[in-house]
Amino acid sequence: MMDGLQNLWERLERVIAGALGAEVSCVELRQAARLDDLVALDSVALLEFTIGVEREFSIRIENQRLNRDFMTDLPALVAYLSQLPT
Amino acid sequence: MAAGAQASKESVRHTVAAADRERPLVTWLDIAFLIYYYPLRWVLAILGSRVLDLVQFCAEPLGRVLQRGDLRIAERGMTKLLEVAPEQARAMARQCCANRVRTSLWELLPDEHAPGARPVRIEGREHLEQALQPGRGAVLVALHCLAKREARAGLQRAGIEYLPLIHLTKSHVNDRDPRYAGYGRLLWRFARSRLHPMLWTKMSGYVARMDPDAVLKIMGILRDGGLVMVSPDVGGTSSVQPVRFLNSLRGMSTGSLDIARLTGCPLIPMWVWRSGNQCVVEFHEPLRVCFDGGEETRESNVRVLIEAMERQLRAHPEQWELWDQRVLGES
């Protein structure tokens, strides 16, 4: 379970690097409450990140969750991703 | 908030308060509004959309009288940006003001008569239908045209619904909307409280650029196979870059290209113009953009977008709304 969670954070780290070009370690991600505390996220960057998450995890995030508050809330996002069927 | 931004807010407040004090007690616009709000509104309700046919014949002279300043600015803008002879620019500017009169009248009609005199004429619908696929909508690219709201109402009746991304600033939603700057101290609040909801209800549904969730909302709509409309001819947010549009340097938003790239949705030019009393909407083939390369490809895509907009504008310059507004962030 913990391995799975660690894996999630690592995958998020990859998404951020690939989509945004920002090198943020999963340690920093775990310690931060919000992604936009660590990375500047203008509207295009937010879209890049969202689509990057969908592609990485092969999911479609529901429309009601498509908002900045949810997508940048790292603990909530990871909790959501962790409860998706693999 | 940074000290600088706070000071700036204070300074704006002082400036606005000073402008308020300089405002005359009553202006001609107050009188025009009172005439509209009491007898004229009821006359319009009785005449309905037939009034648009009646105004058709006097829209141009009315435009010349009511919008003298705008006429001069539009003429200057057209001469410089389109590089046409002054006489030609004058003729086009007059048509533009006539369109403006007609648009204002359409907006003043009570809701039930608002949709317009005739159904909108749609051309190139097949381009739109071919571009749409299940799970993939399209981004409509349009200029700020005077007939845009009429066109939208007409398209809705024809079964084509889209959500516009609009350049809404804080001044549009508070007391500082520049549209009310011409009213006097006595009546501007009275006028605004009645006009404002009436004008905004004609805009049934939109996404504002200043909404932090704007792009994600657009993403959701496109993913559901829906349509979103953007108008890149107004800058103002983070994706603004200086581009050469017509004959000068402008700040223009290129976020539509990023949306197209990330969602895989096509960019479909939608040109709106008015022919007499008939509103015409043309859909064109999707813009030929490519997202495989780096900076050169991005620049090439921006050029494709700009050339498409310039073509439309040159074909119908009297339809463009922005000749008299410095909303393009000219550098």
Add this chain to the structure above:
Amino acid sequence: MIGQCLLEIARTQPELPALVVRGTPMSYGRLLSTGGEVRRRLEAIGVRPGAVVVCALPVCWEAVASFVGCALLGAVYMPVNPAWSREEIAWLVKRVDPAAAIAVSDDAWVAAGLEHSRLISGRDWPWPDAASAGWDGAGIEADRPIAYQLSSGSTGEPKIVVKSGGRFLASMQAVASVVGMRPGRRILVTTPFHFGFSFSWQMLLPLVSGATMVLLEKFDPGEAAEVINREQVQCLWGSPVLYGLLSGAHLPQGSLGGLELCITGGASVTAEVKEQWSRLSGAALRQAYGTTEAGMIAIQREDDVPEGCVGLPPPGTEIRIYDGDRIQPAGEPGEIAVRGPGVMSGYLDDDAATAALMINGFLRTGDAGWLDEQGRLYFNGRIRPWINAGGIKIDPVEVQNVLRKMPGVRDCLVRGEPGPRGLEIVAANIAAEPGVELRRAEVVAHCRVHLAEYKIPRMIRFVAAMTSDLTGKSRVRMLH
């Protein structure tokens, strides 16, 4: 060409004062005489026309005479800083392989590999007794290089700018016609000649115009004021620092009232200095804008001009404003490009760098500006290398300044780096103060207060230290 011009002045008006040193005038005739002596000495040690003669002297008449000697011989005169270190001299000797050097002291030059026989001491020359004639300056071709000047450049080694005789003379004459430089005019010379503007406008301009240079070997505001008044100097040409020093020296009001032409350049003059200067002298400060590569680009002709205006080009010089390859119309900003006689022939042995600067026969200056409807030039500063983040231009200096204000940041370097999809992102390398540990979230939060979201660096690296190399540019030593 320049040599011939000087000979002509010496022939027709031999008693006209060429320069004044500590109150003692030297006529053109005598200057040419001593220049001839320099020519003889150079020829004796094997210097031939076209060879390079380096002159590492302070403000002194010997430096002027050295130039005259080189001009008569047809050698290339290269003024350099007499205070250069051994490394710098070694670089120069290797770079240009001078045939001779005229310097105050020998050691560094010998250590750099120049033979002792090629060194001429540049001090305590005998004052010329009489004017002499007979030098014909024959064989000096118009296109032959007459001088090399060092240009600071923006990166790496300084470049060597080649100025050819005929064009250089033509540009001097054009500027002389604008500023009214002619026999009888006296200009104070305070800045060493290895500064580009000093060589061109404090030495050459008065020389070819028959004007008089009043040399001030060591600058002191009080002494400068005294010399200006005693020698009835009418022209002053210097950087804003000079005017600032004179204005701030508590000189009596109106004490420099004899000045008629006060030109400044190299940086913008503040309104405060302008106002202080107007109390000292009746002559308004006028801006001149030029570069070593391009020569004089624009001079302010009127006393009152709008902010940022540097005036009109001299006759024969054209200015264009470019945005990429496109010529900008009046009112639109872009890069200043120049065509005219003052433009260099090119960089020494660097055709590629020269070609990189040329566009349709115009030389790009690397400066930003615009032209108004009357053709007056407005200067906006250096064109900085912008970060192109997906079409949006971000100024790295703006971001650097914000980061430097952050508590705990000792130094930083901001630049564009390749990011996703081949587009640039803003990258910052930050060195913290000793004992301070900076966190990414703090940096982002600080930037967010002062910058728009899209300007905040995407890539943030914390580094051990910034070091600077010989070029003075920051280099980064990584944390690991």
